[in-house]
Every structure is written in C-alpha cells, then in structure tokens.
Amino acid sequence: MKNKKVVGLSNVQVQTRIADGQKNTKPAPLTKSVYQIIFDNVFTLFNLINIILACLVFYTGSYKNMFFILVAFCNTSIGIFQEIRSKRQVDKMALLSQTKTDVIRNGEKVAVKPDQIVLGDIIMLNLGDQIPVDGVILKTKELEVDESQITGESDAITKHDGSQLISGSFVVSGNALMKVTKVGKDTFVNSLTSKVKVTKQNNSKLLNLIKRIIKVLTIIIIPLGICLFVSRLYHGVALNIAILGTVAAMIGMIPEGLVLLSSVTLAMSAYHLAKRHVLVRDLASIETLARVDTLCLDKTGTITNGKLQFEKLIMENDNFDEESVKQLLGSLIYEINDNNATADALKQHFNKHPYQATEIVPFSSARKWSGVTLGNQGNFVLGAPQFILKMNAAQSQQVHDYAKQGYRVLGFAQAEHLSNNQIEGAHLIALILISDVIRPDAPETLRYFYDQGVNLKVISGDDPTTVANIAQRVGIKNWDQYVDMTTVPNDADYQTLVKSKVIFGRVRPEQKERLIQAMQQNGHTVAMTGDGVNDILALKQSNCGIAMASGNESTKSIADFVLIDSNFSALINVLREGRRVINNIDNIASLYLIKTMFSVMLSVIFLFMVRNYPFQPIQLAPINSLMVGIPSFFLALSPTFHPIRNRFMAGIEQIAFPSALCVVFYILLISLISSLIGINSADVSTLNVLLTGAICWQALILVSRPLNRYKWMIVILSITSFLFVFLFLGRLFSLTTLFSLAVGGVGSLLLLTVNPMFVLVQRLTDFFKTKIKLLRR
Structure with a gap:
C-alpha cells in the first residue's frame, strides 16, 4: 500500500x-497498585480480629501475651513486601511485552x-x-x-x-x-x-478450597469466641483469665499463616518467572498450568521459530517460463504487501514486481489463499494447493510427497475469475516449497513434558503431512496419527477425534476452538500455545493460554502467560514453578489446620468445663512459628516438581485431623493427671505446650516426606529451636523448666506415647471413615 x-x-x-x-x-x-496491595493486606477480617483481641489483652495488663500481634504484623509486612516486589517485576515484563x-x-x-x-x-x-x-x-x-x-x-x-x-x-x-x-x-x-x-475464570482448585475454609472459619470464630468468654465468666473464672483464654482460643482458630503462605508463594513464583522473562497475567494461572495434562502446540512460532525460508520453485505449466513466473509472483506478493512470515520469506527471493494490481483479495486464515488482478496479465492466486484448485491424482500425490518431506507447499495459479470468496477456472502454474526453521530447544522441551506426564498434540493451519514431518523431527509421539481437518465434517464427533489423533492440520480458527473444547469434555486440563490471530479462539477456550511475545497484540492480550523472549523452553520453568508451589502448599496446608482444628474442638469442650482454657496467647507463639510457620515457608521453597497429586484433603484426613484429636486427647489427659497427682497450673500449661509441639513436629516430619538433606535440616532446626525456647526463654513464654519431676517426668512418659497414639488415632479415623462410606451406600 x-x-x-x-x-x-x-x-x-x-x-x-x-x-x-x-x-x-x-x-x-x-497488577494492583501499591496502595491496593497495602490496603488488601492490612484491612482484612483476620487483622481486625487480631487488633480487637490485642486490645482485650492490653486491658488485662499481660502485655507479653500481645506477642501474637507482632506475628500478625510480620505476616502482613511479608505479604506486602513480596507482592510489591512481584508487582514491580511483572510491570517491567508487561512493559517489555x-x-x-x-x-x-x-x-x-x-x-x-x-x-x-x-x-x-x-x-x-x-x-x-x-x-x-x-x-x-x-x-x-x-x-x-x-x-x-x-x-x-x-x-x-x-x-x-x-x-x-x-x-x-x-x-x-x-x-x-x-x-x-x-x-x-x-x-x-x-x-x-x-x-x-480478562483471563479464564479462576478455576484454581487449591485457592478456592482455601477460601472456602476461611469463609467457614470466619462464621465460626466470632460466635464461638463469644460463647467461650461468656462460659468462662459463668463458671466463675476471673475476667482477665477469661479474656486470655478466649483470646488464645480465637488466635488458635485463625489459619492466617495458610492465607499468607498461598498468596506469598504464588507472588514469589510470579517474581521468579518474571526474572526468567515469563509474564504471568494472573497468579491463579500458575496453578492451572501446573495441573495441565494436555498441551496443544501451534507449530508456527512454537515448535518452529516462526521464520520461513524459500527452498525451491517447481514449474508446472509450459505456458510460463521461470523468469515471468518470478515477476508475476513478486508483483502479487508486493502488491498484497502482507507482513506474515510466508510473505517475508517470498519477498526475499521474488523481489522483482513490475506489475500493479487493479484488484486485491488479501490473505485470510479462513480462505488459506490470497489473490490479485494484475491488469492485462490476468488473475493470479497464491495459497494452499487444496484450496485454490481441483487437483488431479498426480498433483495431489506430488503435493503429498513434498509435504511428507517436511516442506510447506504453496500453489501459484492463474484463475479465470476471482472474487473475495471464490476462485473459478484455476490452472496451476508452479509449486513453491518453503521450510520452517525449528527452534533448537524444541526437542528437549517436548521430551521434558512427556517425562512429566503431559500429553502433546499439534494444532496447525498447515498441511498435516508437513506438520507430521516436523513433529517427527522434534520427537512428538504418534506423529503419524494425523488428520486433515478440511476432510472432517462439521457434525463430526470431535471428542472421539481428539482421542485418536495427535496432529491436526489445515485447521480453521473455529475448529481449533472445538478441538480444545472436545479435549476438555474428555476430562483433560488443556493448555494452548500460539502467536497468531488464528489462535485467539483456541487460547480463550483453553484452561491456560500461552502466547509468544513475538506474536500479535491481540493474541498476547488474552493469554495467561506471555513468553517475553518467545523462548518455548521457558515453559519448563513455568510448569516446574507451578508444580513446586502447588505440591508444597498441598503438603504443608495440613500443618496450619492442626491448630485450627484442635482450637475449635477445645473451645467447644471448655464451654462445659470449669477449668481454664489450656493455653495463654503467648504460649501458642513457639508452636505457631517454630513448628508450623517458619518451617513451612522453607518447605514451600523445596524443589517438588512431580505431577500434582491433590493431597490437600488427604493431608487433612491423614495428618491434620488425627493430630488435632491427639492434641485434644493429651490436653484432657494432662488435665486428669494434674487432678490426680496435684500438678500446678503453670506446669500443666507447660506440658500442654510441650505435647502439642511434639505432635505438630511429628506432623511436620510427615508432610516433609520424602525427606532429604534440606528437609532434614528444616525438621532438626525446628525442634532444636523449640527446645531452646523451653531451656532459655521459658519465662518470656510463661513456661516452667523441663528439669522438674512434674514436667520432665510426666512429659517424658507422655512423649514416648505420641507416635503410637497418633498411629492408633489415624487407624481409628480410617476405620470410621470406611464405615461411614459403607453406610452411605
């Protein structure tokens, strides 16, 4: 133009x-603004509850029991810092893209x-x-x-x-x-x-499950805390002691560390990926990609680098000599003036363009061809041979053979009549062979996905035999299971089609969308890569869309991830980062729910008991921080890249719930022992903290499996730090010495029974769970 x-x-x-x-x-x-990040992290319901509880503790004058507000402040500060750091890196990547x-x-x-x-x-x-x-x-x-x-x-x-x-x-x-x-x-x-x-609706299973748990706890915490406080006063407990017991119970019920863990680890993942030049448009999409079991690749720009090179001109019509064909081709290419990879490759070779166009039909991904009227020279079209003329058997076989060799085959033909949607009387002049340039990292990247249990399919607008040849060269399994989508009727069973085929060629944009939809209907979580406008519908339909930065803006605008360097191998980092985060949160979450569960159970039990609540707020700090909070953040950084196993609910059933029952059992047992042998209340509280910490430490070992040197170091440091608190900081946390008959003697005997008791409770839980399932049938 x-x-x-x-x-x-x-x-x-x-x-x-x-x-x-x-x-x-x-x-x-x-990303959110800095103000929004600070506002969202500071003004939360849990922070409000913490502030109210801190004011109540301040009223009692027991200032050290306000330690939990410092922990809440640190949690909030860490969340703000990590989100802002992530925001800056993501914003920088967004600017580049x-x-x-x-x-x-x-x-x-x-x-x-x-x-x-x-x-x-x-x-x-x-x-x-x-x-x-x-x-x-x-x-x-x-x-x-x-x-x-x-x-x-x-x-x-x-x-x-x-x-x-x-x-x-x-x-x-x-x-x-x-x-x-x-x-x-x-x-x-x-x-x-x-x-x-806007990316796909947030289908984050883990984050949504955590939100549901928080919503339920929000409904429980406040009324249960009020009931417990009234109950303490009714049973004649002093006001200050009643306040401290109620505050301890409510603090225990708040799993604020779980919320922080999930948000911060996802923000850190976005930060790490941004440093690797991967733009994450939505944090939840990190989890989605981690759960992907089917990856659909667009050949051009993904397996290949999007560049093409001219290979050969094959004359097919004796009425034209090669030089005149080059001039006609050059005129068609330069008059239409497309800016796609095919046009760029042909412009370099066919650079003579003596004729001007009187009419133009530009290229369309739906038509698969473009055409011009070059004055008195006639009508000429360029495109996929199958779409511009009715080929005879010999021509079809010739095109098929070239495609099997890995060439992209274009037909150049003269037409008697040419309109936007129709070609009449087309006669083939020449075939043009073009080859794709394969990304050097493609074979290794695809091999990694296969090793991780991800199934691969190729969806392309090119000839299926050409695509299959390239798929074979990069190591895609069952590359010979291909189909030409122009032969597939509109009413075909796409769900059956996607089960049997791996390579889909000559795919129209709306067919790409239907193929993705069919895979999802077959129960798969599907990711789609693309860089062209013809990939837009498929990217929107997929569970997770991945665009190359070299692609057009419309494609990038609806993708969940943008690969800034258009580096296909960066997908390995995305998958690994997602699986690391989700696997670790899946494993670790049960640690946070132990405290929540036993706090709810104890609150309900102590509604009907005359005794004081077994903990003071300050005594929960060593358990929350040393047995759960700090170890979990280090565990969340461990390299856990195996496929998602969805162990969140299993962790609650097998670790959190039995551990919480054990805590309740030992607190009631210690209460009974103290009544029988006369242990004072300070030693009772110390025993409660000691046994609860031991049970949480056992749970920490369980969630850390399989143990390696890094995880053993975390586990050993946690118990060492916990014992250090008893030995040197006991007064600060209202704990008595371990070297007494009441604490040391009784505590040692009870510690020996922790593991057998946990195993017993775990088996009883499994037994009753099985019985309940049978009754439901």
Missing part, C-alpha cells in the same frame, strides 16, 4: 491535542504506545493487529476484521474506504490506513478490553 501522500499530524498538532485531553487512555494495569502502534506523523512512520495515540492520528493497520481506538478507513486493500468481541459473530467482515472501525476488533487480513475519530473514554476500547483481556 502506497502512503507517500499521507503526512499525518505534526508534532505541534500532537502536543495541542494532548493538552486538550484528546489523548487515548492507558491500558488497565495487570507491550506492542506499539504504527502511526504516521510528519510524513514518517512512528511506533507509539497505545496511550500515546491522539485524536486525528493516522494509524497503519496490518494482519493480526488489535485496533486500539475507533476510527475511519482512509485507504485500504480490502481489509477484513473480526468484530466478534462486539457482535458475537466470528466471521470476517470486509471493510472499504470510509468504513468505520471499532476498537477491540482484530485485523484478520489485509491492511489499511485509519484516521482516529475517538480516543479515551469515548471509544469502546475500555469495555471491550475488559472482555478481551
């Missing part, structure tokens, strides 16, 4: 429009950010661009746009000079010059962007 006469706005005009507020708005940020818009100013092409577009700018639109603002076409070569975000219809709409263009739509073929008529709040872009750029 010639645009020498188009001058566009001058610098002075641009500055005037900016001063008048006629400037486009910035895209919505991917942002695609600029080409505008004409002062007669020159200038690349500007979307928010730098002003009213009256002249924008150059090309294949794959997302239209950032509203405008009117000044000049075009039969531009086609997808306005599905507005109309709901995915069919391409042909635009002509003077046609209106709406922000949020995508260019699917052709190119154009557009004059900006609306910017900022006057355009559709803000509402459309929210629809286009």
Whole structure:
C-alpha cells in the first residue's frame, strides 16, 4: 500500500491535542497498585480480629501475651513486601511485552504506545493487529476484521474506504490506513478490553478450597469466641483469665499463616518467572498450568521459530517460463504487501514486481489463499494447493510427497475469475516449497513434558503431512496419527477425534476452538500455545493460554502467560514453578489446620468445663512459628516438581485431623493427671505446650516426606529451636523448666506415647471413615 501522500499530524498538532485531553487512555494495569496491595493486606477480617483481641489483652495488663500481634504484623509486612516486589517485576515484563502502534506523523512512520495515540492520528493497520481506538478507513486493500468481541459473530467482515472501525476488533487480513475519530473514554476500547483481556475464570482448585475454609472459619470464630468468654465468666473464672483464654482460643482458630503462605508463594513464583522473562497475567494461572495434562502446540512460532525460508520453485505449466513466473509472483506478493512470515520469506527471493494490481483479495486464515488482478496479465492466486484448485491424482500425490518431506507447499495459479470468496477456472502454474526453521530447544522441551506426564498434540493451519514431518523431527509421539481437518465434517464427533489423533492440520480458527473444547469434555486440563490471530479462539477456550511475545497484540492480550523472549523452553520453568508451589502448599496446608482444628474442638469442650482454657496467647507463639510457620515457608521453597497429586484433603484426613484429636486427647489427659497427682497450673500449661509441639513436629516430619538433606535440616532446626525456647526463654513464654519431676517426668512418659497414639488415632479415623462410606451406600 502506497502512503507517500499521507503526512499525518505534526508534532505541534500532537502536543495541542494532548493538552486538550484528546489523548487515548492507558491500558488497565495487570497488577494492583501499591496502595491496593497495602490496603488488601492490612484491612482484612483476620487483622481486625487480631487488633480487637490485642486490645482485650492490653486491658488485662499481660502485655507479653500481645506477642501474637507482632506475628500478625510480620505476616502482613511479608505479604506486602513480596507482592510489591512481584508487582514491580511483572510491570517491567508487561512493559517489555507491550506492542506499539504504527502511526504516521510528519510524513514518517512512528511506533507509539497505545496511550500515546491522539485524536486525528493516522494509524497503519496490518494482519493480526488489535485496533486500539475507533476510527475511519482512509485507504485500504480490502481489509477484513473480526468484530466478534462486539457482535458475537466470528466471521470476517470486509471493510472499504470510509468504513468505520471499532476498537477491540482484530485485523484478520489485509491492511489499511485509519484516521482516529475517538480516543479515551469515548471509544469502546475500555469495555471491550475488559472482555478481551480478562483471563479464564479462576478455576484454581487449591485457592478456592482455601477460601472456602476461611469463609467457614470466619462464621465460626466470632460466635464461638463469644460463647467461650461468656462460659468462662459463668463458671466463675476471673475476667482477665477469661479474656486470655478466649483470646488464645480465637488466635488458635485463625489459619492466617495458610492465607499468607498461598498468596506469598504464588507472588514469589510470579517474581521468579518474571526474572526468567515469563509474564504471568494472573497468579491463579500458575496453578492451572501446573495441573495441565494436555498441551496443544501451534507449530508456527512454537515448535518452529516462526521464520520461513524459500527452498525451491517447481514449474508446472509450459505456458510460463521461470523468469515471468518470478515477476508475476513478486508483483502479487508486493502488491498484497502482507507482513506474515510466508510473505517475508517470498519477498526475499521474488523481489522483482513490475506489475500493479487493479484488484486485491488479501490473505485470510479462513480462505488459506490470497489473490490479485494484475491488469492485462490476468488473475493470479497464491495459497494452499487444496484450496485454490481441483487437483488431479498426480498433483495431489506430488503435493503429498513434498509435504511428507517436511516442506510447506504453496500453489501459484492463474484463475479465470476471482472474487473475495471464490476462485473459478484455476490452472496451476508452479509449486513453491518453503521450510520452517525449528527452534533448537524444541526437542528437549517436548521430551521434558512427556517425562512429566503431559500429553502433546499439534494444532496447525498447515498441511498435516508437513506438520507430521516436523513433529517427527522434534520427537512428538504418534506423529503419524494425523488428520486433515478440511476432510472432517462439521457434525463430526470431535471428542472421539481428539482421542485418536495427535496432529491436526489445515485447521480453521473455529475448529481449533472445538478441538480444545472436545479435549476438555474428555476430562483433560488443556493448555494452548500460539502467536497468531488464528489462535485467539483456541487460547480463550483453553484452561491456560500461552502466547509468544513475538506474536500479535491481540493474541498476547488474552493469554495467561506471555513468553517475553518467545523462548518455548521457558515453559519448563513455568510448569516446574507451578508444580513446586502447588505440591508444597498441598503438603504443608495440613500443618496450619492442626491448630485450627484442635482450637475449635477445645473451645467447644471448655464451654462445659470449669477449668481454664489450656493455653495463654503467648504460649501458642513457639508452636505457631517454630513448628508450623517458619518451617513451612522453607518447605514451600523445596524443589517438588512431580505431577500434582491433590493431597490437600488427604493431608487433612491423614495428618491434620488425627493430630488435632491427639492434641485434644493429651490436653484432657494432662488435665486428669494434674487432678490426680496435684500438678500446678503453670506446669500443666507447660506440658500442654510441650505435647502439642511434639505432635505438630511429628506432623511436620510427615508432610516433609520424602525427606532429604534440606528437609532434614528444616525438621532438626525446628525442634532444636523449640527446645531452646523451653531451656532459655521459658519465662518470656510463661513456661516452667523441663528439669522438674512434674514436667520432665510426666512429659517424658507422655512423649514416648505420641507416635503410637497418633498411629492408633489415624487407624481409628480410617476405620470410621470406611464405615461411614459403607453406610452411605
């Protein structure tokens, strides 16, 4: 397209429009603002409860029992620090991934950010661009746009000079010059962007489960705490002691460390991935990708680097000599002036273009061809041979043989009649062989996914035999199980098709979407990689969309991950990071719920008992921090990259619940022993802390399996630190010495029974669980 006469706005005009507020708005940020991060971390229900409880403890004058508010402050500070650090890295990556818009100013092409577009700018639109603002076409070569975000219809709409263009739509073929008529709040872009750029609904199983637990506990904590407090007063317990006991119970019921653990570890993962040049658009998508069992690859830009190289011109018509064909081909390519990889490869070889086009049919991924009328020379088309002419058996076999050798085969033909959607009387002139450049890291990356139990499929718009050949070269299993999607009827059973086939060629955009949907209907969690406008529907349908930064802006805008360096092997880091986070949280979560469970049980029991609640707030600190909090954060960093095993509920059933029952049993047992042999209340509290810590330490060992040197170090340091508190900091935490008959003697005997008791409770729990299942049947 010639645009020498188009001058566009001058610098002075641009500055005037900016001063008048006629400037486009910035895209919505991917991350929360610093203010939002601080607000969301500080103003939580649990923090409010902690502050109220701290005020109650302050009233009693037992200031050391306010230690829990320091822990809450540290938790909040850590959460804020990690989220802000993650935000800065993600924002930096988002800036790198942002695609600029080409505008004409002062007669020159200038690349500007979307928010730098002003009213009256002249924008150059090309294949794959997302239209950032509203405008009117000044000049075009039969531009086609997808306005599905507005109309709901995915069919391409042909635009002509003077046609209106709406922000949020995508260019699917052709190119154009557009004059900006609306910017900022006057355009559709803000509402459309929210629809286009929002990732899939958060289907994070783990995070949603944690949120449900928190919601239930929120309902329980406050009324149960009030009831316990009233009960203490009713049984004649002194006001200050009643307050301290109630506060200890409510603190124990709050699993604030679990919330912090999940949010901070995901934020840290986003930070680590951003440092590896992977942009995470949504933290929940890290978990989603970790659960993926089927990865669908778009050949171009993923297995290959998106670049093509011309290999050979094969003459098929004696009425044309090779030189004239080169000139006709060059004229077609330069007159259509597409900016895709095929056009770029052909422009380098067919650089003579003596003829001008009187009519143009630009390339469309749905049509699979483009065409021109070159004055008196006639009508010429270039595209997939199957789509531009009716091939005879020999031609079909020839194309098939070249495709099997790994070539991309294009047909160049002359047509008697040419329109936007139809070719009549096409005669083949020549075949053009093009080859893809395979990414050097592709074979190793694919092998890793196979080793991790992820099934691989290739969905491409290219010839299936060509795709299969490339798939064989990079090591994709069952590469010979391929299908040409042009032969698949609309009413075909896609769920059966995706079970039997691995390579899908000649796939139209809407078929890509249906293939992804069929895999999901078969029970798979599906990730899709892509970089082209024809991948948009499939990326939106997938559970997890992955785009290359080298792709167009419309593709990146709806992806969950953007690979900034367009480095396919970076997917290994994403999968490993996701699995590390989810596996570790899955294993560790049960530690936090032990305290919650036994605190709820004890609160209910002590509603009906005259005795004081068995803990003071300060006495829970060594258990919360040394047996659970600190070890869990180090365990969350351990390299656990195996496939997701969904052990969250299993951990609650097998570790958290039996441990909580054991804590309740030993506290009641210690209470009974103290009544029989006369142990004072201070020693009783010390025994309660000692036995509870021992049970939590045993649970720590269980969740750390399989144990290695790193995990053994965490386990040993935790128990050493716990004993250090008893030996040297006992007075601070209201603990008596271990070297007494009451604590040392009774405590030693009870510690010997912890493991057998846990095993017994665990087996009883399994027994009753089995009985309940049988009764339900």
